[in-house]
Amino acid sequence: MSGTVLDGRRISQEIQQELRPRIEALRAKSRTPTLAVVLVGDNPASQIYVRNKIKTCQELGIRSLSATPPGSIASEELLDIIRNFNSDPEVDGILVQAPLPKQVDAEAAVLAVDPSKDADGFHPCNVGNLVANRLGPRPCTPAGIIEMLKRYAIRLAGKRAVVVGRSDIVGKPMALMLMHENATVTICHSRTENLAEECRRADLLVVAMGKPALITSNYIKPGAVVVDVGMNRITDESEARRLFSHDASRLAAFAKNGSTLVGDVEPFAMEELASAYTPVPGGVGPLTIAMLMANTVKLAEQHLCPGC
Ligand code: NDP
Numbered sequence: 045m046s047g048t049v050l051d052g053r054r055i056s057q058e059i060q061q062e063l064r065p066r067i068e069a070l071r072a073k074s075r076t077p078t079l080a081v082v083l084v085g086d087n088p089a090s091q092i093y094v095r096n097k098i099k100t101c102q103e104l105g106i107r108s109l110s111a112t113p114p115g116s117i118a119s120e121e122l123l124d125i126i127r128n129f130n131s132d133p134e135v136d137g138i139l140v141q142a143p144l145p146k147q148v149d150a151e152a153a154v155l156a157v158d159p160s161k162d163a164d165g166f167h168p169c170n171v172g173n174l175v176a177n178r179l180g181p182r183p184c185t186p187a188g189i190i191e192m193l194k195r196y197a198i199r200l201a202g203k204r205a206v207v208v209g210r211s212d213i214v215g216k217p218m219a220l221m222l223m224h225e226n227a228t229v230t231i232c233h234s235r236t237e238n239l240a241e242e243c244r245r246a247d248l249l250v251v252a253m254g255k256p257a258l259i260t261s262n263y264i265k266p267g268a269v270v271v272d273v274g275m276n277r278i279t280d281e282s283e284a285r286r287l288f289s290h291d292a293s294r295l296a297a298f299a300k301n302g303s304t305l306v307g308d309v310e311p312f313a314m315e316e317l318a319s320a321y322t323p324v325p326g327g328v329g330p331l332t333i334a335m336l337m338a339n340t341v342k343l344a345e346q347h348l349c350p351g352c
Contacts, residue, residue: 164183
């Protein structure tokens with residue numbers, strides 16, 4: 045069996061196209077949606093993520109502002125930057141790119157963002173809104189996954205969903221969103237006993253662990269839908285050969301670049317056993333940016349017309 049590829053790039057484009065008229069309408073009312081991005085230090089992966097976010101803003105006509113303080117910044121200085129964006133009436137959304145350097149109080153940074161400008165949906169007020177299933181910005185990665193599953197008409201109500209990972213940014217909000225869609229949800233983590241057994245019960249398996257290809261065929265019920273959130277760069281050639289022995293183009297790309305991205309699920313197992321699955325790359329990743337744009341536009345609409 046070879047399952048349906050859940051094409052995150054296509055869905056991301058669809059979501060972005062649907063945002064265009066809303067952005068135009070806001071601009072026509074002199075409310076250009078504006079996203080402020082705080083990038084601390086020079087982490088290369090964070091720089092790439094932020095560059096992609098700013099590029100997508102530009103393509104859509106969302107204004108972006110950025111602050112790029114050095115990695116040596118003190119917590120209080122970072123909080124001042126966030127507070128300045130909070131008090132700027134033109135700023136609709138604020139995001140503080142993770143990870144932050146060790147000396148910075150990351151929790152204080154999340155708390156400092158005005159909940160009504162919380163583009164990532166990480167502020168405890170918005171976490172509470174999610175728990176209560178009230179309106180509010182939602183964390184982008186799990187929100188994108190729900191959007192994609194709906195657009196592929198994958199039924200969630202009554203299904204047994206297993207989420208592996210309980211981080212604040214992916215696993216936990218994912219589980220809550222699936223529960224609100226009436227799935228029966230199990231959350232697994234590093235202390236779960238018999239992880240394979242738990243996963244094999246899943247009609248929908250969402251994996252967000254950050255452990256390259258840990259989920260093998262033994263963890264997947266044939267016909268399950270598998271969403272692989274993991275993004276791990278591997279540089280070991282024998283590992284690449286083992287994981288992509290069936291994919292000559294991927295091996296050629298590895299030979300050229302010396303590395304490749306792999307998810308948390310073994311690609312061959314997912315392709316063979318799942319009825320539908322997200323590839324890595326090209327699955328979940330593109331959805332995250334689309335939902336960040338969607339959150340920013342929604343916040344701008346609310347700032348233009350509070351209570352609408
Ligand atoms: P975290 O490291 O914050 O959380 C990982 C979770 O996985 C933890 O809950 C941990 O359990 C659990 N875990 C780790 N090892 C095991 C194991 N052996 N068995 C069971 N559970 C385990 O990661 P994130 O949630 O931030 O990210 C997860 C992955 O998703 C990463 O690869 C990241 O790069 C990727 N990601 C991709 C995004 C995208 O846009 N595509 C966006 C965000 C993340 P415990 O709590 O017990 O420690």
